[in-house]
Amino acid sequence: MRFNVLFFLVLLGVLYISLAQGLYEDCCLNYSKEIKSSIKKRVCGYRRQEQDGGCNLPAIVFKLKGGRQFCTRPGDKWVQELIKQTDKIQQKNKKLKKICGNH
16 A cells, blocks of 8 residues: 555656656746847847746847847836837838748
């Protein structure tokens, strides 16, 4: 009887660990500093990362046309300007969303 309980607890532990790895969130761990203007021109979208769940930092995550991403501090002036610029471009050009994909 004790062996069955012990076996069951070990099995639950293994399942818990494997499920926890599947729930990994894509979170920013640090911020990028000032970005070169050539990279800013390749920004096609962004998303906001809130400080909740598994993510410890609030961030703005910019997505580049090639699929790469970089994390920035939401309060920085250049970040706010890049958000406005990206929003303006997206309003003018709806096909930009197709190039960038969902964000």
